[in-house]
Amino acid sequence: MSRCLISQVEVQDFIERCMISVGTKPHHAHSLAEVLVEGDHRGHYSHGLNRMDMYVKDIQTGICEKYGEPLVEKESAATALVDGKNLLGPVVGNFCMTLAIKKAKEVGIGWVVAHGSNHYGIAGYYAMQALKENMIGMTFTNTSPLVVPTRGKECTLGTNPLSVAAPAMNGDSFVLDMATSAVAIGKVELYDRRGDPIPEGWGCDAKGQLTTDPSRVLNGGGLVPVGGSEATGGYKGYGLGMMVEVLCGILAGAQYSKHIRTWKETGRVANLGQCFVAINPENFAPGFSDRMSDLLSIQRGVHSANPDIPVLVAGDPERMHMKKCEEMGGIPYHMNVVNYMNQCAQKIGVSPLLPCDKLISN
């Protein structure tokens, strides 16, 4: 399938054009575009341009608010509860993460939770904001129910991702950004479209039995928590999904668990709960970044089972994708994504993504 390269600047501008055309405030559109471009740049295409139409629709239908700013409802030196005012997720996320970092500069930690939020794109984007301040960043969000708890046969938890970023020396870092399900739903959809079986341990059927048939997962079944079956530790992934829910929906007083609207349901406000944390290593033992670099070196230096496939640390696959983009001079997109987005743009009277510099083959 043919792909084309588009510069980050052009994708950023395109998303802003689209969002502003439906009434989004320019700085809100800017925030959203940045997260989506960063998703694509890091290789997480499921959380990038590919999802723009969803955000456009959220603003068009009024399911997300166009006006206003997030509001601090309750605050201490180290904590805050924020009302996201049903604004776009990245607007809420940036507000909360900035606040968490400010608090961490003052008292070593900032722990900020928000209700009234929406999809915020890749979690890593927020955690990584702490890296610029030489801090550890963390974030958690609840999501629509797609995961079946261990032993069960209904979806009562979201893929509830978490992200943790920690700075090492010379711009190096550890960036964990993961769903607490074994995989994302998009990955199962991809296998289904291809007609390929999925590995055992990704999802279950409507009876709660693990299956390798992606269509059974998508039709009445669900994703399973990381760890897979009970015997291989799936109850741990289930527990981690619950942990994220406790720190998000429950702590923030947002929707939670099966009370959250279903995936792709757009007729109801999401009211997601999210949690943002910054930790200042200066409040702890000196030499944090040096130890981080040593830790990363140790892992990357581990003898690998297959010498052609090196041991990585979290954040390395994304680093490799970004390097590839730098070398090619843009982000590679599948033409069908570009064409689809240009059709969306046309409907709202927005000029299309700039003609690609070059076509590249897969």
Added chain:
Amino acid sequence: MSRCLISQVEVQDFIERCMISVGTKPHHAHSLAEVLVEGDHRGHYSHGLNRMDMYVKDIQTGICEKYGEPLVEKESAATALVDGKNLLGPVVGNFCMTLAIKKAKEVGIGWVVAHGSNHYGIAGYYAMQALKENMIGMTFTNTSPLVVPTRGKECTLGTNPLSVAAPAMNGDSFVLDMATSAVAIGKVELYDRRGDPIPEGWGCDAKGQLTTDPSRVLNGGGLVPVGGSEATGGYKGYGLGMMVEVLCGILAGAQYSKHIRTWKETGRVANLGQCFVAINPENFAPGFSDRMSDLLSIQRGVHSANPDIPVLVAGDPERMHMKKCEEMGGIPYHMNVVNYMNQCAQKIGVSPLLPCDKLISN
């Protein structure tokens, strides 16, 4: 195999007798005994009386300190760095968790990390201390390297457990207490002794290949992170193990990763890093415990794949074990554990565990 019942009070007293006889300060012995009894009471026998001889030896050889108390080295309203002074893990753990709770009462969160610590028993014991104050408790600890990172073939991470406890109404709670490896090493040892194969996804051989042969895991291989193979999400468990290391050894300036002494090596000080967190829901949205109870009800009410095996929440298996102990009137122990501990006691001139009330069959 025959088992016997022993009252919690008697086990507590026995461990204190043993520890004091080798020179442990009485209140330190009390702290240790409490964590070990709680481990057994919750059904985690691998972290209870069964490990007492290790602690006795640590004090006898001077590898753990008998004298002194933990020291706060650096502090803010919300954070603290503690020097555990190489005291017994539970002494350090109680000190840090008490401090974290105190800070959470004042500013909504307390984030305390310690270096110079030792094995602290079940992680859940510390997280659960926050429940008494209607707070969320969390703890993390690094441990000796036993886990092979995804794609690798050497152990460079510990089983690095984490625990999160959150209070619901009427004494109910969520208590996640899990290693970030698929299973604990003790479980593999158990299968090995029985001659049974282990499920795929627990461990790998010396070449880094997943194996169902427990002896290969124990001889040159290692445990694998929760999630198993790379295809089923093992890199997530690996990332979680790294997260725990970042928040423990790296943040605290303790030993970390493969610098930590190997499992069962006792000739070198452990200098473990540990992290203790308390979060006060009163600083966030009102009604936390009500929402927690609803969340737990939702999960426990999920239709199960097998009606005989209900869906549980983290903490329920332990709750069931404690209920069984209450009904029986004591904690059931295998006779060989009791006999072995009594032999240990005899060597240090300590009176044995009180004759069991009754023998029970398995």
